[in-house]
Amino acid sequence: MWRDYDPATVPPDYQGYYARDQRLASGPHPGEPTPREVREEGTKFCVGTPAECVRFLKLYEAMGIEEAILLCAVGPARHEEVLHTLRLFGEEVIPHFQPKEARAAVA
Numbered sequence: 001m002w003r004d005y006d007p008a009t010v011p012p013d014y015q016g017y018y019a020r021d022q023r024l025a026s027g028p029h030p031g032e033p034t035p036r037e038v039r040e041e042g043t044k045f046c047v048g049t050p051a052e053c054v055r056f057l058k059l060y061e062a063m064g065i066e067e068a069i070l071l072c073a074v075g076p077a078r079h080e081e082v083l084h085t086l087r088l089f090g091e092e093v094i095p096h097f098q099p100k101e102a103r104a105a106v107a
Helices: 012-025 035-041 050-062 079-096 100-106
Strands: none
Touching: 050 079
16 A cells, blocks of 8 residues: 555654554564464464465354454555455355354354
């Protein structure tokens, strides 16, 4: 989002977002996990194929977690990559889950 954006014109209430996004785009910093470490830990974040995301979210669902936040535009992801991620999530992950009311009606 901030590519080719003049930092001097970032509105004051967006300065924090701008600084965070620039930091994320520049890669891991000392003390921060690498993408590989995040993937290997596998308990806080889901990074992987749609099947891996379904498995991860099913574990969370079993623990009573009802909401998740999809972060697919973090760092240097190109627009096409973000759209591809959203498409995969919508077509291959979401169909494995139903709203709570629909689950109760089926049971």
